[in-house]
Amino acid sequence: MSALLHIAKKEIRIAFRERLIVFLGIIIMVLLGISLFAGFVSYEQQKEIITKTENDKRQEWLNQGDKHPHIAAHYGTFAFKPKTVLSLFDFGLDAYTGTSVYLEAHNQHEFMFRPAQDHSSMIRFGELSSSLVLQVLLPLLIIFLSFSSYTKEKESGTLKLLMSQGVSANAITWGKILAYCIILLIMLMPFFVGLILIANATANNDSLPDVASRTALLITIYAIYLFLVITIAVWISMKSLTGRNALLTLLTFWTFFVILMPKTVANLSESFYPLPSMREFKAGIEESKLNGLDGQTPRSVRMAELETEYLEKYKVDSLSQLPFNFEGVSMQAGEDYGNMVYDHHYEGIRAIFSKQNRLGSIASIFNPFIATQHLSMSLSGTDLHTFNHFENEVEEYRRMLVRRMNNDMAENSKYGEFYEYAAGEELWEEIDGFYYTAPTFFFALRPYYLELLSLLAWVVFTIFLLKRSNKKLKPIHG
Template sequence: MNQLIFIAKKEIKVAIRERLVISLGAIIILLLGVALYAGYISYRQQQQIITQTQIEKRQEWLNQGDKHPHIAAHYGTFVFKPKTILSLFDFGLDAYTGTSVYLEAHHQHEFMFRPAQDHSSMIRFGELSAALVLQVLVPLLIIFLAFASFTRERESGTLKLLMSQGTSFNTLTWGKILAYAVMLAVILLPFLLGLVLLSVSHMSYDVIPDITVRVAMLVLIYGLYLCFFIAFSVWVSLRSGSGRNALLTLLTCWIFFAILLPKTVANLSESFYSLPSMREFKAQIDETKRNGLDGKTPRSVRMANLKKEYLEKYGVDSVQQLPFNFEGVSMQAGEEFGDQVYDYHLNNLREIFHKQNQLGSIASLFNPYLAVQHLSMALSGTDIHTFIHFEEEVERYRRELVRKMNQDMAENSKYGEFYGYKAGSDLWGEIEDFSYRAPTAWQLLSYYKLELISLMLWMALTMVLLHVANRKMKPIHE
């Protein structure tokens, strides 16, 4: 144990003396600080705008005046996707999923105001976020720190000296890994404290229900990811004949993990499972609404069957004799059929997304970068599954709003007097304001089992490689 600590201290002193860790660490701290500050400013501004606009739209709904309930259902309202506090750490898919959606009867509108639409194609390479720095740039820092951990000892002759004093390769290896882990922890500590303070300060009103758990898991996952790079870099240095070869090998692996493989997987998923355009998607929905899910039952036939069903059920000869306004019933039936059609096509679309994501999850078994990227977005509340959950909650809210409008029309108005009946603020107030609560971390992580397995497998593989390499290394004698 004493030898392990001695080697770690010696490695830290060498790194500080060469000033490499100081210069590279300063760059990383600066980038993390800028990314965290910019992320927080963006989060605060967007959250203020969203909150204010949501209040304005709520007042517009409540103060829309007296009108027919179905007209009010078409008047509709807006819902805005709230920002999570952890989105300042990992922007994830927020730039692509949109920030608001218009809710009205008969139509499921797409989300609007996607920030990616206002950026150039360079956004595909990622925005500068703290997560991007940790995923891509910090491993590069580790490579430059650790690539010469053993080759420098060989070239300077200190490796023979250490071995002659009875130091084992295993102790030397873990001493170096401990040294780099300590240096990295010191560099990242200010950023970690800043992230924790920001997260805790917004815990009471954020849409994420378990911020503390998520932050702790983010620390654990990134800790495993960076420890893998430390151990892997030390192993490559141990097995390399020169520092140049070790650096070339590690940089090649970094380029493969962080640049080549992610882009390749994205392109392959788009090629294998292509998505229809928005125009094609909407055209399919309109076609199904006209002709039915079976393609043989148009709206006129469906309405005739509905009318016959209610006349027989209540034993009357005309819809005017029904104890309610049949127009409200027929409109709700049409709404529910439209919802059924939309769900059918949306599920087909999501199945394509699922296949694309599944390909990415499988690829993460071969790339720890992809694994930590997916897990980071999930825990930050900026992944595809969190957005789908939000989308489902919004659609449930829209359907309930329209149902209440149609129900009031059926119960309180007369058949054929569409413009004769008007509802007021009492009905509008029955529609509660939309509020959202994200799924828990454990619910989200159930979608990312392969990513969790990937991190554990890569760590286990690195430990095995180090163990085998240390056993194969022979003592060095003068």
């Protein structure tokens, strides 16, 4: 045990003597600090704006004056996607998903304003977030730090010396791994403390529930990821004959796993499961609304069937004899049909998204970087599932609003009298404001079981690999 600690102490001392390593370490710490600070500032700004606008919209809805409920349903309101507190850590898809949506009767409007459209092409190089630093840059520092961990001992002959003194290969390997873990811990401690403090301070009034468990798991996931990088780097150094070989192998792995593979998987998934264009999607919805989902039941036929159904049900001769305003019923029937059409088409799109992303999940079994990236976005509330959840909640709210307006129209107005009836603040108050709460911790993690399994499997695999290689370690060079 003491040998292990001695080795760890020596490795730490050597690392701190390397100017380049210390320099890169400082750069990474500065970048982490900047990204956390910039993320926090942008989070605070966005939050303030969204809270203010949400309040404005609420007042606007309540004070819209007396009007016909259907006009109010068209007047509608807006819903805004709030930034989650952990999005200051991992921006995820925030730049590529819309931020605002207009809610009105008859139509599901698309989400407007993807922030990426307001940036220059440079945004496609990636945004400076803490997650980028931890996922992409820190592994490189680990590689630079540890590529020569074994090869240097081999090249200088000290490995032979160590082993002849009875130090086990296990102690050497784990001593080195412990040293790198301690170095990273020293580097990352201030950052994670900062993150915990910010998350803690803002957790109570954020749209993200379970912030504490999310932050804890986020830190654990990154600890596992960085531990994996360290063990793989030490293992490759152990297996390599020279430092140069170890470095080249590690850099090739890094390029492949971090740069090449994620992009290739995303592009392949798009080729395997192509999406229709926005135009085709909208045209499909229009067509189905016009001629029915089966293409043979136009709106007029659907409405005639509805009329007959109600006339027969209430045993009356004309719509005006019904005990309620049929226009409200027909409006709602149209709305329900429109919703069904939208669901049908949008579920098709969601299914394609899901197939595309499934390929990414499968790839994460082979690539812990992809697994970490997916889990990080999910825990930060910036992944596609959280966005879908937001879309569902918004749509549910819209439907509730329109239904309430149509029901009021059916209950309180008379058939054929549109301009004569006006509802007031009482009705508007029945509709609560829209305030979004993201899915819970477990709900957020559920779609990512493959990623979680992948990380665990990688830990077991690398420990096994090291154990096996430790047994076979030969203290000779070349």
